[in-house]
Amino acid sequence: MEFRPVDEQLPIIRRGAADIIVEAELVQKLERSRRTRTPLLVKLGLDPTAPDLHLGHTVVLRKLRDFQELGHLIVVIIGDFTGLIGDPTGRSETRKPLTRAEILANAETYRAQLGRVIDMSRTRVEFNSTWLAKLTFADIIRETASLTVARMLQREDFAARYAAERPISLHEFLYPIAQAYDSVELRADVEMGGTDQTFNLLVGRDLQRAHGQEPQIALTVPLLEGLDGVQKMSKSYANYVGINEKPEDIYGKLMSVSDAMMWRYFELLTRVPELEIAALRSGHPMDAKKRLARTITAQYHGEGGAVDAEERFARVHQRREQPSEIETVRLPAEAPKPVWLVLKEAGLVQSTSEARRMIQQGAVEINGQRVTSTEQTLLPGSDQPIQVGKRRFKRVILEAPGV
Numbered sequence: 001m002e003f004r005p006v007d008e009q010l011p012i013i014r015r016g017a018a019d020i021i022v023e024a025e026l027v028q029k030l031e032r033s034r035r036t037r038t039p040l041l042v043k044l045g046l047d048p049t050a051p052d053l054h055l056g057h058t059v060v061l062r063k064l065r066d067f068q069e070l071g072h073l074i075v076v077i078i079g080d081f082t083g084l085i086g087d088p089t090g091r092s093e094t095r096k097p098l099t100r101a102e103i104l105a106n107a108e109t110y111r112a113q114l115g116r117v118i119d120m121s122r123t124r125v126e127f128n129s130t131w132l133a134k135l136t137f138a139d140i141i142r143e144t145a146s147l148t149v150a151r152m153l154q155r156e157d158f159a160a161r162y163a164a165e166r167p168i169s170l171h172e173f174l175y176p177i178a179q180a181y182d183s184v185e186l187r188a189d190v191e192m193g194g195t196d197q198t199f200n201l202l203v204g205r206d207l208q209r210a211h212g213q214e215p216q217i218a219l220t221v222p223l224l225e226g227l228d229g230v231q232k233m234s235k236s237y238a239n240y241v242g243i244n245e246k247p248e249d250i251y252g253k254l255m256s257v258s259d260a261m262m263w264r265y266f267e268l269l270t271r272v273p274e275l276e277i278a279a280l281r282s283g284h285p286m287d288a289k290k291r292l293a294r295t296i297t298a299q300y301h302g303e304g305g306a307v308d309a310e311e312r313f314a315r316v317h318q319r320r321e322q323p324s325e326i327e328t329v330r331l332p333a334e335a336p337k338p339v340w341l342v343l344k345e346a347g348l349v350q351s352t353s354e355a356r357r358m359i360q361q362g363a364v365e366i367n368g369q370r371v372t373s374t375e376q377t378l379l380p381g382s383d384q385p386i387q388v389g390k391r392r393f394k395r396v397i398l399e400a401p402g403v
Helices: 006-014 023-036 055-069 100-114 137-144 156-163 170-186 195-210 247-254 259-269 274-281 285-318 339-345 352-360
Strands: 019-021 041-046 073-078 123-127 190-194 217-221 328-332 364-366 383-388 392-399
Touching: 006 023, 006 055, 019 023, 019 195, 023 217, 041 055, 041 170, 055 073, 055 190, 055 217, 055 259, 073 100, 073 170, 100 123, 137 170, 170 195, 190 195, 195 217, 247 285, 259 274, 259 285, 274 285, 328 339, 339 352, 339 364, 339 383, 352 364
Parallel strands: 041 073, 041 190, 073 123, 190 217, 328 392
Antiparallel strands: 019 217, 364 383, 383 392
16 A cells, blocks of 8 residues: 655644654654555544543544544554443542443444544454453553552542542552553554543553553544533533534534634644635634534535535524424413423423523523513413524424313
8 A cells, every 4th residue: 555655644643633742753653654555553442431422522533534544544442341440531539430231332322423533444443351351360460560659640630639638449540551451452553542541542652662562652632622612522511512413503503612712623623724724714703613613514414414504503593583494392281381391391401490591591582582581481372482592493382171
C-alpha cells in the first residue's frame, strides 16, 4: 500500500489534537510505515459505561477516522473486562463497577453506533476479556512489578483523593495496568484518548518498554465543552447533542452554541478546510453557525436531512411559524388540568419540576400565548398547540369523559 508523505499526514493528525507524546517518535513510525508499506496500529479503548454516543465522544472517533483515511489500521477495544473494574479517571470516590449484563448491552449499542463515524468494514473490534481473562494471578503480579506506588500517585485524581484521605481501592490501580496490557497485547503504535486519559496512555508506554516493545505514541484530544460552553459535554449536565437525535434537534441545539464556542466545534467536530473557516470568521457569525449546524447534521443524517432541518429552524425560529407536522397527543381530562401536568403527561418535559421551571422561565406557549403562571389550567375539550422552549411542539387534545 502506498502511504502519503509524512509531511502531508502530520497536519491531518495534528488538527484537533491536544498533545502528541512524542511527536518525533510518531514521525519515525510514519516514515517507517511509508517505507515498509505497513500501516500503523492505532488503538482506542472504550469502556461501555453509557449506551448513547454524543458529539463529545466523536472528537476522538473523528481522529480515528483521520488515521483510517490515511491508510492505517484502527483497532477499537471494547473494555468488557476493564469495565468490571471501573475506570477511576476523574472520580472523587471509588466507582461502582458495572455488571456483566450491563457491559455487554452497552457494548453492543456502542458497536452499532461507531459506524456513524468510522468505517467499520476497515475496523477491528476486540474485547479485552479475550486476553485479560486468561492472565493468572502470577501474571498480574508480574505486570504490577513494572510500576511503583509513587508512579500511580502521580495521577491527579489519585493524588487528590490520597491528600484528602478519601479511599483508593487497590483494584483501581489495576485499571491503568489492564488498559496498558491491551497495548502490549496488540503491540500498538498509537493509542488515543481524551486528555483525561493521558496518565493511562503513558502507563501503556511504560508497560510496553517493560515487555521490550517500542513504546506507543500517546495522542490525546480535548474534552469538548457542551452547549453551555462551560462543562464538558455530558448527559449528566444536559448539555449534549446525541448523534442519534433527530436532525432538527441536532441542528437546533447547534444553533444555540455561542459565537465564541462554535469555532472550537468547527475544529473538533468537522473537517471543513481551515481556509474556509478563516473566511467564515471574517463574515457574519450567523452564517458561520448555520454552516456548522448544517455540516454536523449532514454527517449523521445526510445532506437532505440537514437541509430539511435548516428549513424547519428558519420557519419556526426565524419566521416564528409552527412546524408543518406536529405530533398530536390525546389526554383524558375530567376536570380542568394544570398546564404543568399537561406538559408532563404529553411528554413535552421529563418531570413536573421541569414543567414548573419552564413555565416560570417563560418558555411555554399555548397557541402562541406565553404561559405566565404555574396555576394556569386547560379545560376538558381543549385542543391547543403547545410549545416548550425552542424545539418542542405538540398538539394536545384534552378529551372529556364520554367523548
